[in-house]
Amino acid sequence: MTTEPMNTQAGEAGEVAGLLLAAGGGRRLGGRPKALLEHRGRPLVEHAVRVLREAGCARVHVVLGASAEAVRARASLPGCVLVDNPDWADGMGSSLRVGLASLRGTDAGAALVSLVDQPGIGAAATARVRAAYRSPSTLAAAAYEGLRGHPVLFGSDHWAGIEASAVGDRGARAYLKEHADAITLVECGDVAEPYDIDTVEDLGRLTPGTSASGAPGGPAHME
Known part of the structure; x- marks a missing residue:
């Protein structure tokens, strides 16, 4: 396992596409579907997409599941490719498979995978992980005090293997464990907090208030 310095520049071997997993039903x-939780006056999914945009991902695919039609109706996600996962209740692995499959046939050399329920991880950390990209064989992940977390970058050479092993809520965990020596860890603990919004108590971590445009309830800009 290698460690990537923070000032690493991204390679040019294909674009790095953002892949946001936003299908969870909030059991x-x-x-309450996590994509529609309110953060800064707008649905949480908008915030997560904006982070990927600010980190440099021109292409963003968003995997929807629970209340997908409501997310489409209430969230402003211009320019995103919205992908439905009918099997979202099976766990994050199914969303990861659907998302990676949606990127096949594009110019993407890698997928930068983030989770909708981690608002403490912003553009600074996400851009660091994106910058670790070198080629379709790259595997990289954010680290927090040395422990691997999200976002995670999967070069396209790894997609088939990840799709084959991603089951239940494990996502790519088994594949990453098997290929641990190939992962570039990018320390992000100084610029991000990797907490999840999983329980009612966690809702206190979300920020009330106005949207990024400054208007309560108005569409957020993709900053």
């Missing part, structure tokens, strides 16, 4: 939140 421990009383069935």
